[in-house]
Amino acid sequence: MILAGDIGATKTLLAIYNSSTMQPLVQYSYSSTAYAHFDELLQTFLHKVNKPHIAAMCLGVAGPVLAGSCQTLNLPWTLHVNKLQQQTHCMRVQLLNDLEAMGHGIQHLSPTDYDCLTPELPAQQGNIALLAAGTGLGEAFLYWDGSQHHVIATEGGHTDFAPQTELEIELLRFLQRQYQHVSYERLLSGVGLFQIYQFLCEYDKQAEEPEITRQLQTVPDPSALISQFAMTRHSVLCTRALDIFMQIYGAEAGNMALKVLSYGGVYLGGGIAPKILTALQTSYFLQAFRAKGRYQVINAKIPVYVILNQQIGLLGAAWYAKTHL
Incomplete structure (x- = not known):
């Protein structure tokens, strides 16, 4: 046994x-x-x-x-x-x-265990990138030697967050007031989504609906509620927070794809991705994933999968x- x-x-x-x-x-x-x-x-x-x-x-x-x-x-x-x-x-x-x-585990998944965000792209052999946002952010990759994959662990989730827009620069400054080091995990995690929401409340100076504020203050996991309000369009601030989360997730997934040339695909694991699957299927994530300047031609050929098997x-x-x- x-x-x-x-x-x-x-x-x-x-x-x-x-x-x-x-x-x-x-x-x-x-x-x-x-x-x-x-x-x-x-x-x-x-x-x-x-x-x-x-x-x-x-x-x-x-x-x-x-x-x-x-x-x-x-x-x-x-x-x-x-x-x-x-x-x-x-x-x-x-x-x-x-x-x-x-x-x-990726190598033993059945077709019902994942969802493809890029159905227009055929599956290929090659290196694979794996990112999992949940309580924290984990990253690993699978090296393809021509006949089989070899899994290599990393602590890439703790690398420096690199803002891409003026708004993300302000988000970085907001987090720097709280943390000595701002990593991708500070944002691409359950706590991270809530921090993005808190930043927007301060940055936009826009009042939230009182009932939504009350619920966020009383639940043990406000990030889960933020994603629910965002996908049902019950809150403008929650929707914007999730949009920013997806853009940062897409950008970091794209970084990982370039670093390991993951023609075999990028897989999103962890507990968050399946819960926001309908949001990931919109353009924000893939736009950020492919927005790599001259190298967008590479990332545009790389398939992306969401692991559903928890x-x-x-x-x-x-x-x-x-x-x-």
């Missing part, structure tokens, strides 16, 4: 897979913040599934993995391969960056355990 996991700042998925059929036998979702340490969560899971014999274990973790260890960026957790080996009595254990796990990280971790461990 294979133990696979997808560890995020918001939730953690753990599952036991049959290594022959690659079907999950049992799967549980946990609130990550409910546990002080990952080993507590893992112990809870192992007790619930009656401590099965585990032949291989792979966990995708939101953070950089170095020498078999990972200090998660948005949780007070540190994971070590040797400690996991002791806890599970399994010697074949691997930690992957969460986007690296997603990259392995368990791609778990799927990728399971397949990595089967094929590499």
Whole structure:
């Protein structure tokens, strides 16, 4: 049996897979913040599934993995391969960056697991770029060697935000008053969408509808509500915030496409893209994706996909355990 996991700042998925059929036998979702340490969560899971014999274990973790260890960026957790080996009595254990796990999952998606934003472009072989906006922004790419893909993890979501318009320059200045370093993750994340909205409230000096303001102040995730109000056109400010979010997302996806020449496609993962799919299908995202001056002729040939399967990280971790461990 294979133990696979997808560890995020918001939730953690753990599952036991049959290594022959690659079907999950049992799967549980946990609130990550409910546990002080990952080993507590893992112990809870192992007790619930009656401590099965585990032949291989792979966990995708939101953070950089170095020498078999990972200090998660948005949780007070540190994971070590040797400690996991002791806890599970399994010697074949691997930690992957969460986007690296997603990259392995891309290769096992079915056609119903994603939506193509560029149906006019045929699928091609080549490098693949992967971006996932959710609690944070993850980035990875898949190198094509002529016969297979090799997944390479990055921390590209933490690179410097590069504004492209006068309005985005003012947005950068707004964020610089709050943060020492303004990365793409500050904007292309759940918190980022809310910060774009807050910036517009200050910049436009336009009053929001009182009922919308009240709802945004009382919900635990105002960004989700902003996107809902934007797509239903219930709020001018929410609509503008989502438009700016899509333009920045498109620009950074286009940057990634050029950096790795991802003729095999750009894939958008994470929890945000499927929720704003109808908005992504409009022109804002693709216009920014292709607006690369002389090199727009390259990005105009690159297909873009939205991953709909929210368990791609778990799927990728399971397949990595089967094929590499």
